[in-house]
C-alpha cells in the first residue's frame with residue numbers, strides 16, 4: 606500500500622513533527638483516573654511507537670500498525686518494543702488487555718462505516734471485561750484561517766510546510782493538503798484524508814461493540830472545545 610502521507614514515507618520526519626505531542630501523557634492520565642490497576646495495553650495504529658515508548662515504561666505493551674515503513678522504522682529505532690504489522694480492521698492477537706488505545710487520529714484513516722464497525726470489533730476482541738478504551742480522534746472538521754505555514758526543524762535543517770483543509774460533509778472526510786519545502790530545497794505535496802466521527806456517532810460505534818462511554822474530553826477541562834477529542838470507554842461485555 607503506497608503511503609500518500611509524506612511522513613509515512615519518512616518516519617523520522619514524522620517523529621520530529623510529533624515531538625511536542627502530549628498524547629502519551631494524556632493517555633496515562635486517563636488510565637490513572639479510570640483504570641489505575643491496568644498492567645497490559647495494546648495500541649492500534651501505533652505508527653513509529655513514539656507513544657508506546659513512553660507507555661511501555663508503565664505497562665506491558667503491544668503495538669500494531671498497517672504501514673510496513675512505520676513498523677520497520679519502529680523496530681530499528683525502538684527495538685525493545687513489541688510492534689507488529691497488522692490491520693486494525695481484521696487483526697487478532699489472541700490476547701485481551703486491560704487497556705486498548707488508538708491514538709493520534711489513527712481511527713480517522715478508516716473511512717467506511719462498515720470498516721469502522723470492524724475496528725471497534727477489533728477493540729472489543731482485545732479487551733478484557735472492564736478494560737479501558739482510549740481513543741484520540743477528530744470529532745469535528747478543522748476550520749480556521751488558511752493556509753497556515755509552519756517551520757519544522759529536521760535533522761538536516763528546517764523544512765517549511767503550508768497547510769490547508771477541505772471538508773466534505775457528505776462523506777465526513779476532512780482532507781488536509783500540505784506543500785513541503787524540504788531542507789534540500791526539494792518540494793513535495795501530500796494529502797491526508799481523515800474521517801470525522803461526531804461525538805454521538807462515536808458513542809454509537811463504541812456502544813455497539815460493547816463499550817460504555819465514560820468521557821469525551823479535549824483535555825482543556827472545558828468539555829469539547831476543539832476538533833479533536835479523547836474518548837474514554839469501558840468494555841462492559843465478557
Ligand SMILES: C[S@@+](CC[C@H](N)C(=O)[O-])C[C@H]1O[C@@H](n2cnc3c(N)ncnc32)[C@H](O)[C@@H]1O
Nearest residue numbers: 650651652670671672692693694708709711714
Ligand atoms: C497519524 S498516525 C498516528 C500514529 C501514532 N498513533 C501516533 O500518535 O504517533 C496514524 C497511523 O495509523 C495507521 N493506520 C491507518 N490505518 C490503519 C489500519 N487499518 N490498521 C492499523 N494501522 C492503521 C497508519 O499506518 C499510521 O501509522
